[in-house]
Amino acid sequence: xxxxxxxxxxxxxxxxxxxxxxxxxxxxxxxxxxxxxxxxxxxxxxxxxxxxxxxxxxxxxx
Numbered sequence: 001x002x003x004x005x006x007x008x009x010x011x012x013x014x015x016x017x018x019x020x021x022x023x024x025x026x027x028x029x030x031x032x033x034x035x036x037x038x039x040x041x042x043x044x045x046x047x048x049x050x051x052x053x054x055x056x057x058x059x060x061x062x
Contacts, residue, residue, distance in 0.1 A: 020032075
């Protein structure tokens, strides 16, 4: 599954982390990462559900 933010490497994630720290500081970073993790988890599950629905309808057509 190749989806938007799910295929970032360590270098890209580290760069995003550094840019965030430079601009916003470290006060709210843990909360932001927790919320970002929840959002990515929900997106991943939603995409998985869409793929399952598509596959089940595709199998019924054949």
